[in-house]
Amino acid sequence: MRELLKKFESRLINQGLCEDGHILFAALDDDIFWNKNGSAASLLEEVIAGLNIASILFAKPAEPYFSILNALADKAANGFFVPKDSETRTFFHDIPVTDIFDAQTIIAALRRRRSIYIKDRGIITYGTISPEQAFVVYSSTCFSSYVKFFSDILYGTMLDDAHNDIALMEATRYVQFLSECKDSISLRKGPFTARDEITNAMIEAGNATVHCRLVDSYFGNISYFNGDSIFISQTASSLDDLAGCIDECPLDGSSCAGITASSEFTAHREIYARTNAHAILHGHPKFSVIMSMQCNKKPCEFENECYRRCPEKRWIDDVPIVPGEIGTGKFGLCHTLPPALEKSKGAIVYGHGLFTTGENDFREAFETMYNIEMMCARRYVDLLRG
Amino acid sequence: MFGIRKKREMNGWRGKILRIELSPRSVSFELPPIEMYEKWIGGKGLAGYYIRPHITRAFDDPAMPLCFFTGPLVDTPAPTSGRMTIASRSPLTGTVGDTSAGGLLGTHIKRAGLDGIIITGKSVEPVGIIIQDDDIRFMDASHLRGKPISERMSLIPGEGPVALIGPSAENGVLFSSIMIDGHYSSGRGGLGCVMASKNLLYLRVHGSSKTSVFDDESLRRAREEIMRLVAASPALSGEFGFSNFGTGALLDLVNARRMTPSNNFTETYFPEAGMVNAYRYRERYSTKKTGCAGCQILCKKKGADGSIIPEFETMSHFTALLGNTDIDAVVEANRICNEAGMDTISAAVTLSAYSEITGETLVPKRIIELLEAIAQSKGEGALLKEGSFRYAQRMGKPDASMSVKKLELPAYDPRGAYGMALAYAMSTRGGCHLRAYPISHEILRKPVATDRFSFSGKARIIKISEDLNAVIDSLTACKFIFFAATLEEFALAFKGATGLSATAQELLRAGERIYYHDRLMNSLNGFSADDDDLPARFFTMPGSSGDGIEIPPIDRHAFLSARAAYYAIRGLDEQGHPAEKKLKELGLI
Numbered sequence: 001m002r003e004l005l006k007k008f009e010s011r012l013i014n015q016g017l018c019e020d021g022h023i024l025f026a027a028l029d030d031d032i033f034w035n036k037n038g039s040a041a042s043l044l045e046e047v048i049a050g051l052n053i054a055s056i057l058f059a060k061p062a063e064p065y066f067s068i069l070n071a072l073a074d075k076a077a078n079g080f081f082v083p084k085d086s087e088t089r090t091f092f093h094d095i096p097v098t099d100i101f102d103a104q105t106i107i108a109a110l111r112r113r114r115s116i117y118i119k120d121r122g123i124i125t126y127g128t129i130s131p132e133q134a135f136v137v138y139s140s141t142c143f144s145s146y147v148k149f150f151s152d153i154l155y156g157t158m159l160d161d162a163h164n165d166i167a168l169m170e171a172t173r174y175v176q177f178l179s180e181c182k183d184s185i186s187l188r189k190g191p192f193t194a195r196d197e198i199t200n201a202m203i204e205a206g207n208a209t210v211h212c213r214l215v216d217s218y219f220g221n222i223s224y225f226n227g228d229s230i231f232i233s234q235t236a237s238s239l240d241d242l243a244g245c246i247d248e249c250p251l252d253g254s255s256c257a258g259i260t261a262s263s264e265f266t267a268h269r270e271i272y273a274r275t276n277a278h279a280i281l282h283g284h285p286k287f288s289v290i291m292s293m294q295c296n297k298k299p300c301e302f303e304n305e306c307y308r309r310c311p312e313k314r315w316i317d318d319v320p321i322v323p324g325e326i327g328t329g330k331f332g333l334c335h336t337l338p339p340a341l342e343k344s345k346g347a348i349v350y351g352h353g354l355f356t357t358g359e360n361d362f363r364e365a366f367e368t369m370y371n372i373e374m375m376c377a378r379r380y381v382d383l384l385r386g
Numbered sequence: 387m388f389g390i391r392k393k394r395e396m397n398g399w400r401g402k403i404l405r406i407e408l409s410p411r412s413v414s415f416e417l418p419p420i421e422m423y424e425k426w427i428g429g430k431g432l433a434g435y436y437i438r439p440h441i442t443r444a445f446d447d448p449a450m451p452l453c454f455f456t457g458p459l460v461d462t463p464a465p466t467s468g469r470m471t472i473a474s475r476s477p478l479t480g481t482v483g484d485t486s487a488g489g490l491l492g493t494h495i496k497r498a499g500l501d502g503i504i505i506t507g508k509s510v511e512p513v514g515i516i517i518q519d520d521d522i523r524f525m526d527a528s529h530l531r532g533k534p535i536s537e538r539m540s541l542i543p544g545e546g547p548v549a550l551i552g553p554s555a556e557n558g559v560l561f562s563s564i565m566i567d568g569h570y571s572s573g574r575g576g577l578g579c580v581m582a583s584k585n586l587l588y589l590r591v592h593g594s595s596k597t598s599v600f601d602d603e604s605l606r607r608a609r610e611e612i613m614r615l616v617a618a619s620p621a622l623s624g625e626f627g628f629s630n631f632g633t634g635a636l637l638d639l640v641n642a643r644r645m646t647p648s649n650n651f652t653e654t655y656f657p658e659a660g661m662v663n664a665y666r667y668r669e670r671y672s673t674k675k676t677g678c679a680g681c682q683i684l685c686k687k688k689g690a691d692g693s694i695i696p697e698f699e700t701m702s703h704f705t706a707l708l709g710n711t712d713i714d715a716v717v718e719a720n721r722i723c724n725e726a727g728m729d730t731i732s733a734a735v736t737l738s739a740y741s742e743i744t745g746e747t748l749v750p751k752r753i754i755e756l757l758e759a760i761a762q763s764k765g766e767g768a769l770l771k772e773g774s775f776r777y778a779q780r781m782g783k784p785d786a787s788m789s790v791k792k793l794e795l796p797a798y799d800p801r802g803a804y805g806m807a808l809a810y811a812m813s814t815r816g817g818c819h820l821r822a823y824p825i826s827h828e829i830l831r832k833p834v835a836t837d838r839f840s841f842s843g844k845a846r847i848i849k850i851s852e853d854l855n856a857v858i859d860s861l862t863a864c865k866f867i868f869f870a871a872t873l874e875e876f877a878l879a880f881k882g883a884t885g886l887s888a889t890a891q892e893l894l895r896a897g898e899r900i901y902y903h904d905r906l907m908n909s910l911n912g913f914s915a916d917d918d919d920l921p922a923r924f925f926t927m928p929g930s931s932g933d934g935i936e937i938p939p940i941d942r943h944a945f946l947s948a949r950a951a952y953y954a955i956r957g958l959d960e961q962g963h964p965a966e967k968k969l970k971e972l973g974l975i
Contacts, residue, residue: 113874130847266625
């Protein structure tokens with residue numbers, strides 16, 4: 001238990017979601033294990049007693065998330081705010097906020113949703129299985145809030161000068177961060193044929209993608225096609241922890257062992273069928289997601305369903321933006337994404353993330369992802385500066 | 387209990403329970419107060435409430451109730467809401483015996499204006515019951531005795547889904563099923579024998595009045611959220627998932643994880659799995675989808691010729707466990723079990739105990755012969771019909787029975803998943819994977835992956851999962867959909883159907899009550915820590931290591947520590963018995 005807490009505490013810090021010393025994390029079995037002593041522990045134990053859970057996480061987000069969440073909390077009507085990115089829409093629905101830090105208030109909110117923001121204090125999340133759930137929900141709360149804040153700025157619903165200052169400062173910092181982090185990335189050259197070669201290349205590319213924060217580690221996926229099989233990251237795997245989490249799926253369908261393969265397997269297979277690609281990388285780079293949601297068409301009959309039904313052909317420069325939900329449903333991105341990648345090395349799924357391809361290896365896919373995200377971040381800065 | 391209702395009329399539930407007494411024949415109705423529905427929800431919960439006063443009776447005591455219960459989501463647009471619960475005391479295990487059953491029966495019970503049917507008494511002559519909305523009739527069923535299920539189905543008059551027993555129940559097979567519509571099995575624990583003891587051969591229901599719901603729009607939104615998650619679930623909607631390949635999709639994965647019970651659980655890997663996997667059935671039988679009412683996953687598979695394709699447990703146990711690679715023989719074994727009304731898991735594990743004890747390798751022809759002998763209670767079948775535990779005891783080799791509380795184990799070897807090991811041992815109905823269903827996180831990585839070779843944290847996980855599944859079986863929904871959705875989304879569906887504002891955590895609290903109630907009923911029948919245990923070989927014999935995966939024996943000390951942790955978390959005493967304080971806290975006394 002303590003090892004798991006340590007693992008995910010480290011991830012929160014390494015991914016820039018929290019600062020060291022601001023994380024209170026507990027896991028439960030027949031006893032409670034805390035990552036450290038904290039003044040809020042006794043209150044959180046009251047919360048634990050009021051819920052049927054296996055872990056709880058209370059942490060003050062690092063900047064810019066802290067300022068962003070406070071800004072969103074100030075604007076939240078009815079005690080919650082509703083991000084419109086696909087992670088929130090699919091898994092979280094809305095995020096309750098309060099400025100009351102007492103056990104009963106927190107219990108009431110967490111009975112309804114898996115994440116709550118306490119204004120000026122931090123995010124509280126929980127898991128019913130493992131501390132990893134609390135980590136994932138925390139991470140997604142940060143991501144969703146970030147996307148909502150920057151989208152709202154673009155849409156003019158965050159008009160405060162202070163908010164604009166936060167946005168400009170962060171977007172500028174982000175561009176600088178991206179510029180610097182790329183220098184440390186070196187990916188091996190393909191093509192790859194042997195299983196070990198393929199998995200090592202995938203592990204390397206996954207680590208690079210997380211290192212440059214082009215995806216929260218839990219989300220995204222990656223695959224390689226060697227002509228016979230598609231090697232693909234497993235569902236609920238972390239791109240920076242792929243060892244042992246890659247499924248080999250023979251194209252003749254003779255084994256179902258790939259039942260744990262990413263929910264986007266169908267989209268990957270179809271992309272390989274339609275293009276010369278042998279590598280696919282999927283991340284959730286923040287500004288690609290934010291810019292994909294920028295649309296000023298009013299009125300629009302698909303206004304609340306644009307993420308899955310937008311009929312327009314939309315682009316950022318030469319990068320297509322397509323609608324589509326996660327998975328294989330009627331509105332699944334498996335129907336919209338593969339055609340878009342026939343003529344482009346990268347495509348953004350509205351409010352969700354970016355898919356890029358490489359003909360032989362992940363170098364091209366990573367480069368394309370990086371360049372698109374940099375272009376989107378710079379475009380955002382330009383828009384803010386008018 | 388839950389939030390305040392805005393309307394007084396009952397939505398989701400029908401507010402009426404039918405009592406049928408077979409001796410002398412009579413019917414009556416009960417109109418439970420809303421508070422009772424709030425406390426027990428429906429399905430498993432409500433059935434438990436009606437069984438508890440009788441739980442110490444023998445299963446064949448005429449006063450022992452046989453319950454057919456639905457939940458508030460049944461016959462509503464909530465996804466996978468076509469299921470129901472059949473419950474009584476298990477003839478095979480002596481524990482509480484409840485099973486979740488698919489098909490159309492639950493939907494028609496609701497449409498007949500009922501939340502449940504309680505049957506007591508014992509008919510002098512073989513009898514069937516036909517319910518057509520308000521019309522309830524007792525029918526002579528003498529002509530059905532001895533006939534296989536499909537023939538009985540064709541002879542039963544009227545329309546609507548039917549629950550019926552087959553010849554195995556009449557012949558005292560202790561793992562007899564109640565079959566719904568011929569191939570949806572209420573299989574585990576032998577409830578077919580309870581029905582047979584009442585001389586009740588079938589129950590047919592046809593209802594025509596739709597269940598009203600509180601708020602169509604909020605139910606529609608809940609459904610949309612749930613279906614979005616289903617579409618995003620590889621296990622359900624992916625290319626290799628249940629919708630495409632059926633539950634048999636699990637066979638390759640479980641084998642790759644080296645946890646396929648083979649050779650009566652002496653090995654955990656089946657090298658010939660590629661010859662008997664779901665892909666082979668698709669190729670050979672040109673399978674197509676089918677499933678329960680109100681389901682979009684459609685995990686059941688039929689062949690183009692109408693053959694019923696076996697489920698994962700049957701596929702695995704009639705091959706790996708018995709050393710068989712003939713999938714035609716598996717389809718035939720499945721057909722025989724369905725026609726006789728026998729639980730395939732218990733049947734296969736009992737045959738594998740027989741094989742180990744006698745040293746006989748069971749070729750396909752012999753498997754079929756023995757299944758027919760069991761169903762007819764003839765020859766060796768007369769011994770085997772009591773299940774592996776009693777058979778192995780009688781043969782002086784009790785260790786050959788791979789069962790918990792006399793219920794034979796499913797097709798996940800516990801040496802390959804320690805949460806499953808604990809789940810098997812703690813299950814209130816015996817060796818069952820569905821009470822906690824830890825394969826979601828130990829194998830399918832949902833909602834997150836857990837370390838399958840560690841007991842760390844598993845006691846609490848199993849307890850919470852049992853509570854969750856008790857809610858699911860009370861709503862009543864399908865457990866598979868919870869590979870994708872959570873109680874958050876189903877709480878919204880519950881509110882849309884009933885008008886009651888229950889949060890996910892409040893529903894989970896109801897689940898805790900319902901599951902603790904099981905423990906209470908079992909303790910009244912003398913079950914204790916000695917019964918919450920696994921067969922000895924899991925602690926002494928390694929599994930089949932390979933491909934870089936070590937499958938050691940389970941550490942006995944670690945298992946016992948996890949069990950003690952489970953008791954503490956569940957609020958049981960050191961012997962696994964309910965504690966008065968917890969009973970009061972949950973409103974059970």
